[in-house]
Structures are given as C-alpha cells and as structure tokens.
Amino acid sequence: MARGRSLGALIPGRSRTRPPRPFLRFLARRFVALLFLGLGITLVAFLLTNLAPGDPAAANLGQRAIEDPAAVASFRERYGLDKSLPEQYGIYVWRLAHGDLGESQQARLPVTEELGTFIPATAELALLSILIAVVVGVGLGILAAIRQNRLTDHVLRVVSLTGVSMPTFWLALVALYIFFFRLNWLPGTGRLDPQFSEPEHRTGFFTIDALLQGEWATAGDAARHLVLPALVLALYNIGLLTRYTRAAVLEVVHNDYIRAARAKGISERRIVLRHVLRAALPSVLTVIGLAFANVMTGAVLVENIFAWPGIGQYAYRSATTLDLPAIMGVSLFVAVVYIVVNFAVDVLYGVIDPRIRVS
Amino acid sequence: MSLLEVEELRVRIRGERGEVTIVDGVDYTVEEGQVFGVAGESGSGKTISVLALLQLLPRGASTSGRAIYGGRDLLRLSGRALRRVRGRELAMVFQDPLTSLHPMLTIGRQLSEHVRVHEGASKRAALARAAELLAEVRIPDPERALHAFPHQFSGGMRQRVAIAGALATRPKLLIADEPTTALDVTVQAGILRLLDRLRRESGLAVILITHDLGVMSSIADHVSIFYAGRIVESGPTKELLSTPRHPYTRALLDALPHPVDDGRADLLAIPGLPPSPRSRPAGCAFHPRCAYAIDASRVQAPPLVTVGAARLLACHVDPFASPS
Ligand SMILES: Nc1ncnc2c1ncn2[C@@H]1O[C@H](COP(=O)(O)OP(=O)(O)OP(=O)(O)O)[C@@H](O)[C@H]1O
Numbered sequence: 001m002a003r004g005r006s007l008g009a010l011i012p013g014r015s016r017t018r019p020p021r022p023f024l025r026f027l028a029r030r031f032v033a034l035l036f037l038g039l040g041i042t043l044v045a046f047l048l049t050n051l052a053p054g055d056p057a058a059a060n061l062g063q064r065a066i067e068d069p070a071a072v073a074s075f076r077e078r079y080g081l082d083k084s085l086p087e088q089y090g091i092y093v094w095r096l097a098h099g100d101l102g103e104s105q106q107a108r109l110p111v112t113e114e115l116g117t118f119i120p121a122t123a124e125l126a127l128l129s130i131l132i133a134v135v136v137g138v139g140l141g142i143l144a145a146i147r148q149n150r151l152t153d154h155v156l157r158v159v160s161l162t163g164v165s166m167p168t169f170w171l172a173l174v175a176l177y178i179f180f181f182r183l184n185w186l187p188g189t190g191r192l193d194p195q196f197s198e199p200e201h202r203t204g205f206f207t208i209d210a211l212l213q214g215e216w217a218t219a220g221d222a223a224r225h226l227v228l229p230a231l232v233l234a235l236y237n238i239g240l241l242t243r244y245t246r247a248a249v250l251e252v253v254h255n256d257y258i259r260a261a262r263a264k265g266i267s268e269r270r271i272v273l274r275h276v277l278r279a280a281l282p283s284v285l286t287v288i289g290l291a292f293a294n295v296m297t298g299a300v301l302v303e304n305i306f307a308w309p310g311i312g313q314y315a316y317r318s319a320t321t322l323d324l325p326a327i328m329g330v331s332l333f334v335a336v337v338y339i340v341v342n343f344a345v346d347v348l349y350g351v352i353d354p355r356i357r358v359s
Numbered sequence: 360m361s362l363l364e365v366e367e368l369r370v371r372i373r374g375e376r377g378e379v380t381i382v383d384g385v386d387y388t389v390e391e392g393q394v395f396g397v398a399g400e401s402g403s404g405k406t407i408s409v410l411a412l413l414q415l416l417p418r419g420a421s422t423s424g425r426a427i428y429g430g431r432d433l434l435r436l437s438g439r440a441l442r443r444v445r446g447r448e449l450a451m452v453f454q455d456p457l458t459s460l461h462p463m464l465t466i467g468r469q470l471s472e473h474v475r476v477h478e479g480a481s482k483r484a485a486l487a488r489a490a491e492l493l494a495e496v497r498i499p500d501p502e503r504a505l506h507a508f509p510h511q512f513s514g515g516m517r518q519r520v521a522i523a524g525a526l527a528t529r530p531k532l533l534i535a536d537e538p539t540t541a542l543d544v545t546v547q548a549g550i551l552r553l554l555d556r557l558r559r560e561s562g563l564a565v566i567l568i569t570h571d572l573g574v575m576s577s578i579a580d581h582v583s584i585f586y587a588g589r590i591v592e593s594g595p596t597k598e599l600l601s602t603p604r605h606p607y608t609r610a611l612l613d614a615l616p617h618p619v620d621d622g623r624a625d626l627l628a629i630p631g632l633p634p635s636p637r638s639r640p641a642g643c644a645f646h647p648r649c650a651y652a653i654d655a656s657r658v659q660a661p662p663l664v665t666v667g668a669a670r671l672l673a674c675h676v677d678p679f680a681s682p683s
C-alpha cells in the first residue's frame with residue numbers, strides 16, 4: 001500500500017491527479033531555511049561593514065568639510081551614523097523590508113537605482129561566461145574521460161590545470177595586450193563603442209535589447225565587447241569543470257548499469273550522452289553552482305580591468321570610499337545570488353535524481 | 360550447425376600483480392532451444408567466461424579462442440557488427456540486479472531504448488511491448504511501472520525487470536547469470552516457465568549460470584561444471600546429477616543435505632578452499648582437495664574427454680566410472 005501511494009506521488013505525468021507533495025514540502029522547507037539565511041546574512045554584512053576601521057565621513061567628505069564639525073555632524077545624521085549600531089541595524093532591516101537600500105554616499109543616489117543599472121551589465125557578462133564555461137568545460141571533461149590516459153587526456157589535463165592556476169588579473173592583462181593592443185581584433189574596454197548609443201533598456205542586456213529593437217550593428221558591437229571579458233572570466237571555470245566532469249564521468253563509466261547498456265547494443269555515443277552524463281550530472285551541477293561563486297569574485301577584477309560598468313566595479317569603488325549603503329547593497333546582492341544559486345542547485349538535484357525527491 | 364560454438368576460450372586479466380588466467384581453455388556448444396546450465400564454485404570463472412562472449416570484460420582483460428555464432432567469431436566482432444549482436448541476438452541478464460539498472464532513468468526507458476535502437480520501433484510500440492513483458496515477469500501494474508524508477512522496486516522486482524529488458528528484443532540466445540537468486544520460489548517458477556515457453560515457441564537458447572540445483576534440474580538440458588577456470592565435467596542434466604563422475608561434481612552433490620529436494624539447495628561447502636586464479640595448483644587444479652588424486656594429478660592437467668553419449672570428463676582416475 002505504502003509503495004503504491006508513494007509511486008503515484010512520484011511518477012511524472014501523474015502529478016495532475018496526485019500532487020507531488022513530498023517535492024512541494026521539500027521546496028517549502030528549503031524556502032523557509034532561505035529566509036532565515038537571508039536575515040543572518042544582512043546581520044553579518046552589516047556588522048562587517050560597520051565594524052571595519054575607517055571613517056565614512058572622512059572618506060566621503062571633501063577636505064574642507066571634514067574640518068567643519070557641523071558638516072561632519074550633518075553627514076552623520078543624514079546617514080544615521082549618529083545612532084547606536086543596533087538601532088542602525090533595525091532601521092536598515094526595516095527599510096530593506098520596504099525595498100529601500102538607502103542612498104549611496106558617493107553619488108547620492110538610491111542604492112537600488114544604482115544596483116539596477118549595474119546588475120544587468122554584470123549579469124550579461126557573468127551568464128555568458130558561465131554558459132561558455134559549462135559548454136566548453138563539460139565537453140572537454142567528457143572528452144578527457146573517454147580518452148582516459150591517452151594523449152588528448154594528457155593535453156587536456158595541462159590545459160585545465162593552466163586554467164585553474166592562472167591568476168585572473170594576469171590573464172585579463174595578457175588577453176587585453178594581445179587581442180586588443182597588439183592584434184586589435186576585439187575592443188578592450190566598456191560595453192559599447194562611443195559611436196553606438198545604448199539600446200533602449202528592456203532586459204539591460206545590451207545584446208538582447210539591441211536585437212529586440214533590430215539594431216543589428218549595436219548588437220554586434222555589444223557582443224564583440226563581451227568576448228574578451230567573458231572568456232577571461234570563463235577560463236578558471238572551464239578548467240574546474242573539465243577536471244570535475246572528467247572525474248564524475250569516469251566514476252559513472254565503471255558502473256554495472258553502463259555495462260548493461262553496452263550489453264544491449266546501444267552505441268557508445270548514446271551511452272555517453274544519455275546514460276553516463278545523466279548519472280554524472282549531479283556532480284557537474286555542484287561545480288556549476290561553484291562556478292557562479294567564482295564568477296562573482298572574478299568579476300571584481302575583470303570589470304575593473306575591462307572598464308565594465310557592473311557590480312564588480314561598483315563594489316570596488318564603494319569599498320575604497322567606505323560608501324556603507326552601497327557596500328551593504330552589493331553584499332546583499334551577492335548573498336542573494338549565492339542563495340538563489342544554491343536553491344536552484346538543490347531543486348535541480350531533485351529533478352535530476354529521482355531518489356532525492358523521496359527524502 | 361550449433362547456435363554457439365565456444366572453442367579454447369581463455370581470458371587473462373592484467374592486474375597490479377601481473378597477468379592471471381581466469382578462464383583456462385573452455386569448450387562447449389549451445390544448440391537452438393537448449394538450456395545450457397553452468398555451475399561451479401564462486402570464483403571459478405563462470406561470469407567472466409560469459410562476459411567474454413559479448414566483449415564486456417573489465418579493462419585489462421584479453422581473450423583468446425573462438426566463439427562462433429552465426430558463422431562469425433563473437434570475440435572478433437567490432438563496431439556496428441558487435442552492437443547488432445549485443446542485445447539483439449545475444450542478450451544478457453547480469454548477476455547483480457541492484458546495480459544493473461540505471462538509477463535515474465525510468466523503467467520504461469530502460470526497457471524500450473534498445474528495442475527502438477535495434478528495430479526502429481516507435482516509442483509507443485516499444486513501450487507497449489515493455490509493458491507486456493513486465494506483465495509476463497509478473498510486475499504488478501506494468502503500465503504504471505513503466506514510469507517508475509528502479510529504487511521504487513525491491514531487489515527481486517528489479518531482477519525481473521532486468522529479465523524483461525533482456526527479452527525485449529526477442530534474442531536468440533539469453534545469457535542469464537544467476538537470474539533467479541533474489542526471487543522467491545513462486546516468482547522463480549514463473550520466470551522458469553516463461554523461459555521454457557520461449558524456448559519451445561521461438562527456439563530461445565539460454566546459458567543459465569546458477570548455484571541452484573533445483574533450478575538446474577527443472578529446466579537445464581545440459582550442465583557443465585566449472586572448476587578453476589575450466590570445465591571439469593559436462594553432460595545431460597538428469598544423468599550428470601544422478602551419476603556424477605568427477606570427484607568435484609560428486610563432492611558438490613554430496614555437500615547437499617538432500618540433493619534436489621526443496622529446490623533451494625545451494626552448491627556450497629566442500630572441504631578446502633577453491634584456488635584463486637593467482638595460485639592455481641599445477642596439474643589438476645582440484646588435486647589438493649581430491650581424495651582420489653594420483654601422482655599424475657599433481658603434474659598434468661587431465662584433458663576433457665568423451666566418456667559416454669554426450670558426457671565429457673576431465674579426470675585421470677575416473678573413480679566413479681560406471682561398471683558397464
Ligand atoms: N575485474 C576483475 N579484475 C581481476 N580479476 C577479476 C575481475 N573480475 C573477476 N575477477 C576474478 O576472476 C575470477 C572469476 O570470477 P567470476 O566472476 O567469473 O567468478 P564466478 O564463477 O562468476 O563466481 P560467482 O559464483 O561468485 O559469481 C575470480 O577469481 C575473480 O577474482
């Protein structure tokens with residue numbers, strides 16, 4: 001009886017007659033955990049930013065204003081710095097709950113507005129970079145595994161090791177030097193050449209927005225600007241994914257069920273793509289989750305070197321000027337990305353592996 | 360012409376400590392519609408010898424000899440020709456039912472994929488046949504089982520699913536490695552009836568590896584006894600089980616409390632240990648455990664020779680020769 005019930009709940013396609021309750025419950029549990037995690041993160045971020053040594057007033061006010069106690073006091077009052085820390089935190093969370101991240105001390109603009117312009121730029125770069133890393137890295141990993149201990153495998157091992165051990169800033173500089181400065185094949189900085197005007201903002205992805213409006217030349221130029229930073233940002237993840245995919249595939253290949261598939265006369269190609277990869281996917285997915293984290297950190301360097309107007313640059317600028325509301329805004333954004341990626345990975349585990357859905 | 364003729368089959372596996380001979384010159388033939396039983400102690404090379412037929416040996420294994428099927432040597436097929444034989448002509452049920460199904464693919468997919476690959480059948484047709492087969496192996500609610508995953512079934516059910524998968528392409532020869540060990544008696548009887556029907560109706564031949572003498576005597580036409588990578592005795596089932604002539608076969612049967620009584624008796628305890636392939640005794644590999652060993656047994660391996668109608672024996676002494 002019990003088996004019959006759980007069967008009905010798990011079989012795809014039957015969910016209309018019987019809702020897949022265990023899975024929904026699983027999602028709900030994860031979601032509640034996320035809310036608490038989010039709150040915890042605001043606290044940690046708040047403490048870290050506010051306990052850091054340095055005086056925001058000194059960093060943000062001009063030389064003259066600093067010497068004027070009244071100006072300093074009004075600056076402190078304006079940003080709530082005259083209140084106690086718990087009070088400041090309470091106010092912060094209260095505003096946050098209303099979608100207000102405060103005003104940046106540098107530009108004197110709402111942080112949400114600033115994030116709104118910088119996030120799409122970073123998202124376009126990061127997503128493309130991850131797409132490249134996944135396609136290339138997983139592909140090379142499979143290739144290395146099926147050519148295990150042969151020349152291809154050895155070459156790929158060197159390539160992936162190089163990828164993970166090359167410092168990103170160094171790679172960025174070399175790429176910039178060769179492809180922009182020397183060969184001039186690709187643009188070096190920014191999102192668009194000056195002769196193009198920004199496409200009307202819809203997704204914030206210049207390539208997509210330009211395509212949506214039929215501005216082919218703009219789309220092409222935006223795409224060309226993406227190539228270098230996206231590749232530089234992808235290289236580390238390509239190395240990582242190659243190595244982990246190779247390991248995951250090799251682990252699966254020796255399973256009895258792969259031998260059983262072979263015994264049925266299914267072609268090697270099909271076995272690798274449908275049977276082996278399917279079983280290796282959870283491990284690969286874990287590394288893809290990691291890739292997001294790597295891209296977030298890598299973006300700070302890459303955006304600064306390629307003058308890419310995204311979150312990485314914003315973070316750098318806010319940190320060097322002790323712009324607390326902006327720093328908090330960036331921290332929260334990064335935390336949300338981590339949380340969302342982790343949540344997505346967890347959910348996808350369940351989608352990929354039917355055994356997980358039960359627990 | 361026989362369906363399958365195996366000659367001088369040898370399998371060596373390269374390990375950390377050098378190469379070991381696992382299967383050491385095995386000859387047999389399987390006829391259409393025949394159930395060819397294989398028995399012998401654990402580690403005697405039964406599984407390895409059949410994996411060799413489909414070129415499914417682990418890495419580092421090398422094969423020699425011949426296995427002629429349909430005029431071609433199975434050991435030398437490659438590429439498309441090999442894939443056409445695998446699954447379509449020769450199907451295999453593996454020893455471990457818990458690990459031979461893909462944990463993340465539906466049962467339906469695993470029962471229909473090769474049917475579609477081999478016969479170009481439509482998805483619907485392949486799934487319909489899969490459901491039929493699931494019913495034949497007595498999986499309750501087959502339509503629903505098609506959408507389920509292996510972990511939702513017990514070990515015995517998975518074994519039956521694996522059997523259904525092997526039969527789905529209507530192969531000519533089924534290699535079944537301990538196919539009924541995880542099954543209870545009634546289900547086991549059902550599977551044996553199914554195999555029996557298929558061999559009568561469509562001439563299915565079966566190489567049946569089993570420890571279970573009850574199963575063996577109920578369905579096998581012919582039995583070969585493996586010991587240390589060789590066949591030491593073979594013959595028609597009834598005859599071989601009632602008048603075993605090799606001291607090892609004899610010991611196997613004597614080790615049973617009541618031979619062939621409840622059908623659940625296992626080939627087990629014989630004094631001494633089976634030799635590992637790494638340290639096989641010279642001469643007759645059974646001699647350290649044999650009460651009838653003579654000097655020649657320690658020096659020279661006895662050849663497998665004809666000792667009666669369809670009976671073969673590898674023993675210098677032949678202590679149980681019938682007086683006639
Ligand atoms: N991958 C391998 N590498 C090295 N040796 C192996 C490998 N697989 C099996 N062997 C060895 O080959 C010998 C024969 O194994 P095999 O599995 O054919 O025995 P079996 O007769 O099927 O036994 P059982 O009744 O336990 O299934 C054993 O000694 C085993 O240790």
Ligand code: SF4
Nearest residue numbers: 643646649656674675
């Ligand atoms: S050959 Fe010698 S050792 Fe081997 S089974 Fe016969 S009597 Fe025993």
Ligand SMILES: [Mg+2]
Nearest residue numbers: 405406454536
């Ligand atoms: Mg075995």
